[in-house]
Amino acid sequence: MARYIFITGGVVSSLGKGLMAASLAALLQARGYSVRIRKFDPYLNVDPGTMSPYQHGEVYVTDDGAETDLDLGHYERFTGVSSRQSDNVTSGRIYSNIIARERRGDYLGATVQVIPHVTDAIKDFARAETDDVDFVLCEIGGTVGDIESLPFMEAIRQLRNDLGRDNSCFVHLTLVPYIAAAGELKTKPTQHSVRDLTALGIQPDVLVCRCERPLPDSDRAKIALFCNVRPDAVIPALDASSIYRVPLQYHAEGLDRAVLAAFRIDTADAPDLSRWDDIVDRVENPEGEVTIGVVGKYVGLQDAYKSLHEALVHGGLANRVKVNINWLDAELFESDASIAAQLEPMHGVLVPGGFGERGSEGKIASVRFARERGVPFFGICLGMQMACIEGARNVAGIANASTTEFGPTDEPVVGLITEWMSAEGLQTREAGGDMGGTMRLGAYPARLDGNSVVGSIYGATEISERHRHRYEVNAHYREPLEKGGLLFSGMSPDGTLPEIVERPDHPWFVGVQFHPELKSKPFDPHPLFASFIKAALAQSRLV
Ligand code: GLN
Numbered sequence: 001m002a003r004y005i006f007i008t009g010g011v012v013s014s015l016g017k018g019l020m021a022a023s024l025a026a027l028l029q030a031r032g033y034s035v036r037i038r039k040f041d042p043y044l045n046v047d048p049g050t051m052s053p054y055q056h057g058e059v060y061v062t063d064d065g066a067e068t069d070l071d072l073g074h075y076e077r078f079t080g081v082s083s084r085q086s087d088n089v090t091s092g093r094i095y096s097n098i099i100a101r102e103r104r105g106d107y108l109g110a111t112v113q114v115i116p117h118v119t120d121a122i123k124d125f126a127r128a129e130t131d132d133v134d135f136v137l138c139e140i141g142g143t144v145g146d147i148e149s150l151p152f153m154e155a156i157r158q159l160r161n162d163l164g165r166d167n168s169c170f171v172h173l174t175l176v177p178y179i180a181a182a183g184e185l186k187t188k189p190t191q192h193s194v195r196d197l198t199a200l201g202i203q204p205d206v207l208v209c210r211c212e213r214p215l216p217d218s219d220r221a222k223i224a225l226f227c228n229v230r231p232d233a234v235i236p237a238l239d240a241s242s243i244y245r246v247p248l249q250y251h252a253e254g255l256d257r258a259v260l261a262a263f264r265i266d267t268a269d270a271p272d273l274s275r276w277d278d279i280v281d282r283v284e285n286p287e288g289e290v291t292i293g294v295v296g297k298y299v300g301l302q303d304a305y306k307s308l309h310e311a312l313v314h315g316g317l318a319n320r321v322k323v324n325i326n327w328l329d330a331e332l333f334e335s336d337a338s339i340a341a342q343l344e345p346m347h348g349v350l351v352p353g354g355f356g357e358r359g360s361e362g363k364i365a366s367v368r369f370a371r372e373r374g375v376p377f378f379g380i381c382l383g384m385q386m387a388c389i390e391g392a393r394n395v396a397g398i399a400n401a402s403t404t405e406f407g408p409t410d411e412p413v414v415g416l417i418t419e420w421m422s423a424e425g426l427q428t429r430e431a432g433g434d435m436g437g438t439m440r441l442g443a444y445p446a447r448l449d450g451n452s453v454v455g456s457i458y459g460a461t462e463i464s465e466r467h468r469h470r471y472e473v474n475a476h477y478r479e480p481l482e483k484g485g486l487l488f489s490g491m492s493p494d495g496t497l498p499e500i501v502e503r504p505d506h507p508w509f510v511g512v513q514f515h516p517e518l519k520s521k522p523f524d525p526h527p528l529f530a531s532f533i534k535a536a537l538a539q540s541r542l543v
Pocket of ligand 1: 352353354355356380381382383405468469470471472
């Protein structure tokens with residue numbers, strides 16, 4: 001049976017609970033254990049798919065087509081374990097399942113209540129599909145004391161009894177703030193947070209204390225005394241210079257030992273951390289640097305492009321260079337004649353995924369700049385669609401080329417996908433349908449032209465990548481676009497949906513309909529990002 005680690009947070013949000021969960025899982029892997037990480041989100045959306053990136057950061061998509069919390073991206077990047085739909089649940093999904101069952105009459109006249117019906121559903125979710133792993137890490141979103149997380153707290157309290165003490169452990173992440181006026185770190189918020197937790201019947205086994213300054217032994221002892229944990233189970237967590245240093249730092253502070261001690265597991269053997277040592281060495285000792293301009297819409301909030309940011313860093317790791325990212329607001333390029341001045345210092349231009357018309361003319365202008373100037377260009381999802389519209393308008397002479405996403409057009413170079421084949425069979429959609437969970441989502445195969453640039457980058461002609469889109473480049477425009485130099489080098493296996501376009505006569509110009517950034521790992525950089533950064537490095541030597 002799998003052992004369970006329940007991770008909660010206290011005092012404030014944004015302490016890095018997801019990163020801590022991912023790092024702990026990586027440390028357990030380094031000791032030879034298999035892991036799964038799950039995220040429980042207390043909000044009422046069924047999934048984050050309909051939430052603005054400004055509200056919640058990026059939507060992370062799994063192979064099996066789930067739209068999930070961005071923490072699942074950290075989990076995958078740190079462990080290499082592919083997340084699934086069954087690794088992320090929200091209150092909204094739990095309630096919508098329960099209400100559907102109630103309407104069907106499945107409860108046979110019973111009163112349907114938070115305890116036991118909601119808590120049982122949460123427990124079932126936590127325990128599903130975990131037979132094949134040693135440890136399941138369950139991260140509870142939000143902060144102790146939130147009204148909406150109460151059913152989750154109650155469920156994990158019950159789970160400790162169901163699973164037994166030797167098979168479960170509670171890890172609580174808190175803040176130990178530094179008060180400049182007093183010149184001291186303060187433990188009181190941690191004490192209060194643990195008190196809130198114990199009032200819910202949960203006594204943490206391990207406390208992870210985020211602090212800006214080193215935690216003196218006296219404070220460690222004080223926290224242990226007041227919070228009823230062993231001093232070696234109080235783990236200080238200082239800010240790290242890079243997120244990829246976090247697993248090493250947690251190991252140095254004893255996190256994996258403290259957690260395994262809670263399970264009474266011997267930790268005499270040291271973990272194999274060579275993978276993380278190598279990554280940190282590459283992060284900290286780059287042999288050059290490149291600057292990439294990302295022309296997007298949600299540039300005010302970095303979490304909106306979390307996986308993209310990491311994948312660019314990974315491309316740098318593959319080439320041993322530091323990647324500086326310049327986040328450029330596409331909307332400013334629409335009215336600003338200085339687009340060339342802003343893009344000229346860039347060694348590569350990337351137009352990422354996105355939704356809606358705002359900023360699109362700025363994106364199209366950026367594609368044109370990169371095409372005409374021979375600057376490496378990478379278009380992802382909406383970015384690929386913009387590259388096709390740019391090619392249609394400015395090379396193929398289709399002046400009115402547009403996408404139906406932005407409204408009716410007589411030249412729909414990009415249009416709504418109304419039919420496609422999935423593993424489950426034919427999928428159909430029509431304009432005006434539901435927004436939630438209805439895009440073409442998850443892993444789909446593509447077939448590459450063996451003689452193309454992308455064929456040699458992947459070293460394969462059959463690939464599988466993750467998708468999240470409602471519109472698609474219209475294959476009817478293939479001929480004029482290819483005459484204009486834009487080769488359709490990757491298609492869906494049935495040949496109907498364009499998946500990749502490239503310009504063979506350009507130093508590096510690739511547009512992909514999928515999201516390669518979702519599959520990139522620090523120890524296994526995505527080949528497209530590794531190749532794009534390599535091309536940017538070549539460009540940096542020219543300018
Ligand atoms: N808005 C576009 C579509 O739905 C692109 C989506 C994206 O970039 N993820 O097709």
